[in-house]
Amino acid sequence: MIRAIRNILWHPFLTIGFAVLLTSCNVETERPNFILIQMDDLGWDDLSVHGNQIIETPTIDRLAGESVQFNQFYVNPVCAPTRASLLTGRDFLRTGVSHVNGGKEYLNPGETIIAEIFSEAGYVTGMWGKWHSGGTDGYLPGERGFDEVYRAKLYRHKDNFGVLNGKDVQHSKWADEVLISYAIEFITENRDKPFFAYLPSMTCHGPLEAPEEYIQKNIEKGLSRNLATLYGMVEHFDFQLQRLIEAVDELGLAEHTVILFMSDNGPAVNNGAFTDEDRQIRYVSGLKGHKGNIWENGVKSPLFIRWKDHYKPTTVNNLADVTDILPTLLDIAGIELPTSNLPLDGRSIRPVLEANIPEQWPEKLAYNYANPGWPPSDLPWTPEGIKDEYRPVEPGTKQDLKIEDQIIYVRSERYKLLLNPDVEHNGGTLEGGYALYDILKDPLEKINIIKDHPETAEQLKMELDQWFEGIKQAPHSFEMPLFLIGKDGRKDNIIKGQAPVRISSNLKNTVGTLNGWREAGDFAEYSIEVITPGDYSIIINHASSHASGASIMVSVGEERITGTLTDKQKSEPGVISLKQGKALLRLEITDVPEGSPEIIMDKLRSIELMLQ
Structure with missing residues (x-):
């Protein structure tokens, strides 16, 4: 029997962890710091640690080698939804976010985000980079718990400019160099205080731009200029990340700082820039799909969590998703979720990090959604022409949304049930719009086993129905700003x-x-x-x-x-x-x-x- 675990923190570990911190160190100065690094459109295959033999990411590889690495960590198909779940610990549809752009990316002000919770608990908070959760009064990061903010001009990689603590600033540097420099300055100034630092990079979202020396190095490996540029973007970020990690270590903060690394969705199609040959080279694992859909390559993300002298470096296969980040960090920090907070969908994965999973730990169910106006098509990496994806769901009409019209899935530790993923164009057959895969045996989603496992399919359908009904009941779901x-x-x-x-x-x-x-x-x-x-x-x-x-x-x-x-x-x-x-x-x-x-x-x- 599959049992869902939703809306809870792992309270026994939260309480025990907090007691250990209280007895071992000064709470004000020694509560763990957090650095959360989020990439943009970085695919699972865009790291050498994941088997890519062309790209060179030594800093990220070293970070992974010092971390707990998750093989089954999932985000949402596009960036604003992932950011909403990351910041709130809630399924993004509950937060008012339902897509990217078109007014559907605004994170409802009635939602409490991670910076507000950390700030209330006495942490200094900073954010530098991409903010794609609302661009008007009431939605901006400085109004939502971040003490220091650099809101970068989106996708301006070279000579980046933006807004630093309310003032316009211009730089003659690459964006990642700017973000990392601000972060280093922040942690240096606040090294004697607990801090939460959020670095949402814009690498490797288009337009494709990188320092020329990185591009030429990859062209010499036989890559097209566009793919060489994308790899150059990642490699340049990797170089800048080295500066940040060295600063943490040199400041003596490594044993007091938890570093997380993840992406926001799968690799972008980049039509007009990449050829099919480019994508064949890039997708070394053979995962199906891309950014914007619910196949594995659209939603599977790296997750590395390093805490030196606390977490033993290892690789785990436990299922986790982006809603789990907030409750996990609160659990590690010993911070109680405010009683006024809306219920969480994620759970703390601290037991996984500590290799101390209780016998009766309930199995997790993870849910996902792709905007039905942006459907997949007959090739795993070529989206159909964009439909009327940004039309608002009018007030009072969300109860009329039918589940059979959605592109969604539910995932257990072993099985993944997808609704309307466009299987008929990808070597499978649809059974009433559904497809079922045994992800542990078939991570490339090649064999639809729905006819062979009708009971599992029916049970997961029931879970998916209940979840979507809950989404429609949520007070902020499908709200425009x-x-x-x-x-x-x-x-x-x-x-x-x-x-x-x-x-x-x-x-x-x-x-x-x-x-x-x-x-x-x-x-x-x-x-x-x-x-x-x-x-x-x-x-x-x-x-x-x-x-x-x-x-x-x-x-x-x-x-x-x-x-x-x-x-x-x-x-x-x-x-x-x-x-x-x-x-x-x-x-x-x-x-x-x-x-x-x-x-x-x-x-x-x-x-x-x-x-x-």
């Missing part, structure tokens, strides 16, 4: 066009804009909370209008203003009076001049509200 207007008296407030809660049928939401405004009646609604009441001038930022003179209306509650679209990139309908509290802001086309082209306004970028 709430925009705070006038927070701390802010005068310039931005509502991002791609983050509506409801849109008319003509419109198509995209990564960064809301497109396809065609006719009178087209509308979009946004969730706002007015913190500072008052009069706000409205500016509509859009691509050049194809129908100058079309009438628009902006309304919030009973307040409304009207104006016209211009053929410039801004339209200013006027000033609206806003009361304090939550509301919906609606932008609507009310009239279109005769003879207008089919597309009136192609791209809505943002709605700007300026406090008068």
Whole structure:
């Protein structure tokens, strides 16, 4: 019988571990530090420690050799969902995150994240790198428990710039060098205090860029320039990581610091950059799939956990997933989960790290989800054309979502049941949309055994049904972001066009804009909370209008203003009076001049509200 373990910490170990720390060292200065390193689009096969004979990652290999290495550790198919689970210890769909971009990456402010818990417990906290969990007031890392923050410009690898503790900064260095330097400075300054340091690198997310000497070295090995560049990105990060680990060791912190290394999802397809031959070279293990789907290569990640003189270096096959990181770190640190915290989905894997697993330790079930608008196709590494993946789930309609329309799986220690993974194109057959694999015997997912194990399949189907129903009941699931207007008296407030809660049928939401405004009646609604009441001038930022003179209306509650679209990139309908509290802001086309082209306004970028 498979028994799920959800929503608990491993309390006996938490209590015992905390008692040991109290009796052996000064709690304020000697509670263990944590350095959490997260890569971006790094695949299982992108490390020499995992059998890649071309790439050279000596620092990561050495870290792995000094760590507990997990052979069965899983993340989510794309980055924002993994980050949501990592930061909260909860299945990402419960947190308001349901995809990457298009407003679906915002981590609900009602969720408590790991930095807030560590900060409340007396840790100094820092984060440098990629923050992909919401880019507006109320969602930023400095507002969510991080004392020091460098929010890097996304995917600007060379001459990176960003926001350091609220101020714009520019660097003439590679991004990984910048992040590591900030982290070294942070741990040096705080070496006498317990700290939590989070380093989400952007390596090896596109665009493919690396120092030329790394590229040439790999070209000389016979690689294409693009694959040589990707390997160069990883190798350059490896060199920078050496600086960080040496700093930890030289500061005498190795025995007091837990270092974790992981990725956020599987390798990206990089259509237009990589050939099939490139991918054959890269995917040395033969794992099926890629970033964005639920095959093993889309969700299997390295996990190395080093704590010198505490954890014996070894390799383990225990199942773990990204929701387990937060409860594990709290357990190691002896920190109680706040009573106000929403229930966790992960559990502490400290017993695995200490090679002290109790006989009655329940078997874990791990769940995963890929956005159904981004389905796999007939080749393991070629995604189908992107569908309407960013359309919001309208308020009050998530209970109508049907499990048979989803791309999801449930994984036990041995078996993996997938729903709608597109098996028919990958050498298998679907049985009612489902496929079952014995991952321990068949890690490449070649043999669908669902007909041979009907009882196991039915039991896992039941678990998957219950899980998805629970997701729909979760208060934050499938919620689009709430925009705070006038927070701390802010005068310039931005509502991002791609983050509506409801849109008319003509419109198509995209990564960064809301497109396809065609006719009178087209509308979009946004969730706002007015913190500072008052009069706000409205500016509509859009691509050049194809129908100058079309009438628009902006309304919030009973307040409304009207104006016209211009053929410039801004339209200013006027000033609206806003009361304090939550509301919906609606932008609507009310009239279109005769003879207008089919597309009136192609791209809505943002709605700007300026406090008068």
